[in-house]
Amino acid sequence: xxxxxxxxxxxxxxxxxxxxxxxxxxxxxxxxxxxxxxxxxxxxxxxxxxxxxxxxxxxxxxxxxxxxxxxxxxxxxxxxxxxxxxxxxxxxxxxxxxxxxxxxxxxxxxxxxxx
Amino acid sequence: xxxxxxxxxxxxxxxxxxxxxxxxxxxxxxxxxxxxxxxxxxxxxxxxxxxxxxxxxxxxxxxxxxxxxxxxxxxxxxxxxxxxxxxxxxxxxxxxxxxxxxxxxxxxxxxxx
Numbered sequence: 001x002x003x004x005x006x007x008x009x010x011x012x013x014x015x016x017x018x019x020x021x022x023x024x025x026x027x028x029x030x031x032x033x034x035x036x037x038x039x040x041x042x043x044x045x046x047x048x049x050x051x052x053x054x055x056x057x058x059x060x061x062x063x064x065x066x067x068x069x070x071x072x073x074x075x076x077x078x079x080x081x082x083x084x085x086x087x088x089x090x091x092x093x094x095x096x097x098x099x100x101x102x103x104x105x106x107x108x109x110x111x112x113x114x115x
Numbered sequence: 116x117x118x119x120x121x122x123x124x125x126x127x128x129x130x131x132x133x134x135x136x137x138x139x140x141x142x143x144x145x146x147x148x149x150x151x152x153x154x155x156x157x158x159x160x161x162x163x164x165x166x167x168x169x170x171x172x173x174x175x176x177x178x179x180x181x182x183x184x185x186x187x188x189x190x191x192x193x194x195x196x197x198x199x200x201x202x203x204x205x206x207x208x209x210x211x212x213x214x215x216x217x218x219x220x221x222x223x224x225x226x227x228x
Binding site for chain 1: 119148150155156157158159160163203205210211212213214215216217218219220221
């Protein structure tokens with residue numbers, strides 16, 4: 001059974017560098033979500049894909065952030081010109097395409113530290 | 116702004132005691148999900164409640180959705196050290212073809228042997 005996977009699990013980068021994270025959803029899930037979680041807080045919604053289409057973006061997603069899901073399978077989240085405030089856990093989740101399904105399943109996250 | 120308030124934020128009790136965690140909002144949700152998160156890991160789904168007044172049980176855990184679908188509670192009976200962790204509630208709002216989750220800040224539960 002393969003759940004949601006994320007790579008890398010940890011990333012340490014210097015301020016100003018670009019970073020890219022990858023998420024592989026559960027194979028039959030066509031909906032994919034990105035969230036960000038800072039220390040002591042619950043996750044916050046960043047963006048959502050249905051297949052390859054990015055249908056919703058949070059105002060938290062500044063122009064330094066870009067997400068893609070080119071073939072409707074895996075997704076990437078890129079942060080350009082990283083800042084110390086970008087340090088957080090970046091979580092990916094997926095859900096099925098069934099209209100009645102409300103359940104999102106999360107990956108283990110990528111912890112980003114910007115020094 | 117959509118807000119979910121969880122209380123208490125921290126709870127430390129002895130093994131065998133009962134406890135209740137609350138999740139409150141002024142917003143109406145299409146559903147509400149409870150997750151448990153271990154340090155350095157992603158949240159793991161425990162339960163989803165959909166209907167106002169719905170009660171679901173998962174072994175010693177009882178989840179209830181408020182009648183107006185604005186609040187929820189998690190009750191643990193006879194807590195065990197293995198219940199230690201961060202418990203998160205998340206309210207779901209409809210977006211284009213899916214649901215966006217809004218999370219509470221979490222309740223960090225410690226069960227002492």
